[in-house]
Amino acid sequence: MKVINKAEFEQITKQGVVLVDFFATWCGPCKMLAPVLEELAEDMNGKMEIVKVDVDQEGDLAMKFGIMSVPTMIVFKDGEAVKQISGYQAKGQLLNILNPLL
Numbered sequence: 001m002k003v004i005n006k007a008e009f010e011q012i013t014k015q016g017v018v019l020v021d022f023f024a025t026w027c028g029p030c031k032m033l034a035p036v037l038e039e040l041a042e043d044m045n046g047k048m049e050i051v052k053v054d055v056d057q058e059g060d061l062a063m064k065f066g067i068m069s070v071p072t073m074i075v076f077k078d079g080e081a082v083k084q085i086s087g088y089q090a091k092g093q094l095l096n097i098l099n100p101l102l
Helices: 006-013 028-043 059-064 091-101
Strands: 017-023 049-054 072-077 080-086
Touching: 006 017, 006 049, 006 059, 017 028, 028 049, 028 091, 072 091, 080 091
Parallel strands: 017 049
Antiparallel strands: 017 072, 072 080
16 A cells, blocks of 8 residues: 655545545554555555555655644545545445445
């Protein structure tokens, strides 16, 4: 799964449905979430893109979206933030949240 920077962020989120995982390398729940998102990315291939933003590397992006804790995921639809999900989520929970947004 691709870790993106600020320069790539706008380009990637401006069209379609994109889930952005704001994470930190030192965060335990983020590490638990990573394989769930990898699996989800395979399942959602073609329906939505899933990318990651390291909050320690991209603090400006984290501040812009009010990220106070990690992991926090934001779903963008055609450039607009439409859903924020905080904390670890199991795959089934994420599917229940994401499917209505597709």
